[in-house]
């Protein structure tokens with residue numbers, strides 16, 4: 001995609017984010033990685049519903065400005081994702097109300113209740129609170145970025161990313177829609193989880209179809225492990241910090257611990 005097309009697309013997606021209620025005022029930000037070291041991003045202090053193609057900010061992968069427009073102060077979140085995931089070319093961050101309600105309540109979206117969501121998104125972990133636009137926020141995200149395509153940030157909002165901007169936007173909408181359905185189901189007495197065998201089948205299908213790669217098997221939620229899907233910790237992207245792998249491995253050990261304790265009790 002050339003720069004002119006990318007500018008047009010960011011303005012279009014910004015309008016959609018605003019019109020569909022994912023953001024108000026200056027909330028949220030969107031970016032596209034144009035090439036190895038150039039990022040086109042939404043500008044700071046601008047409504048996503050009222051952006052112009054000329055108003056967008058151009059930066060390098062360290063966040064250094066390449067034109068006169070100042071990028072969103074939350075660009076560091078986007079740059080972290082680009083650095084850790086060479087397969088990702090677009091990031092979409094918003095304060096979508098139902099997803100953000102989960103994040104404010106301290107809840108991940110990690111219950112296997114909808115087959116479509118397992119196919120296209122997997123589970124969405126909750127990262128610890130970090131002050132927006134500081135290292136605290138990006139440090140909290142690091143362990144999850146390699147294995148997830150969307151994250152909830154505690155008391156803040158949601159971020160989703162993809163190979164192109166429509167994929168990132170669709171993932172954000174799937175996340176918001178799932179959060180809404182989960183809240184509605186709770187009002188009806190609570191959603192039922194899909195059976196373990198069904199989850200295993202869905203994971204097979206999504207990998208065959210190319211919806212999600214094997215890296216998504218190492219997601220931080222329990223249901224993949226409960227479904228006895230092998231988690232290959234060697235799946236790695238260049239640029240991953242060791243800390244990411246260690247953090248996930250620790251989570252698994254905890255899980256194995258819990259399972260063996262449960263077996264003893266049983």
Ligand SMILES: [Zn+2]
Pocket residue numbers: 027028074093094095132156157
């Ligand atoms: Zn934000």
